[in-house]
Amino acid sequence: xxxxxxxxxxxxxVNEQRLKDVVLREPTVADYIAAEVNAPVYRQYxxxxxxISRLIEKLEGFDGEVTMGMMKxxxxxxxxxxxxxxxxxxxxDEGEE
Numbered sequence: 001x002x003x004x005x006x007x008x009x010x011x012x013x014v015n016e017q018r019l020k021d022v023v024l025r026e027p028t029v030a031d032y033i034a035a036e037v038n039a040p041v042y043r044q045y046x047x048x049x050x051x052i053s054r055l056i057e058k059l060e061g062f063d064g065e066v067t068m069g070m071m072k073x074x075x076x077x078x079x080x081x082x083x084x085x086x087x088x089x090x091x092x093d094e095g096e097e
Contacts, residue, residue, distance in 0.1 A: 001026055002089060002092070003023050003024060003026070003057060004024050004088060004089055005021065005022070005024075006021075006022045006023075007020050007022075008021075008078040008081055008082070009078055010075045010077065011078065012059060012062070012066070012074065013073060014059075014070075019059050019061045019062055020060075021059070021061075022056055022058070022059055022060070022082065024052070024055050024057065024082060024086065024089065025055050025057045026055075026090070027051060027089065027090065031051060031054050031055060034054060035047055035050040035054060038050035048086070049072070049079060050068060050071075052082045052083065052086055053066055053067065053070075055086065
């Protein structure tokens with residue numbers, strides 16, 4: 001499964017530190033279905049944030065799971081960076097099988 005390193009501008013605030021390096025993995029259909037449970041597709045922004053939260057494999061400096069509560073604390077510029085990375089992972093390489 002493909003992944004992409006994303007460096008956030010402001011990052012997640014965890015224990016008074018700003019954590020900015022995130023590893024995002026490419027989504028599966030199961031991820032889309034699970035994200036719909038947390039946020040219906042007609043709520044597009046909330047759905048995208050729910051999907052991204054499922055796809056974060058690693059947040060450098062943090063050993064736990066990134067929750068929706070943590071995602072809600074991000075600034076829009078960081079969500080935009082994660083969203084751009086998601087789009088790249090969704091599109092994939094044309095030569096992939």
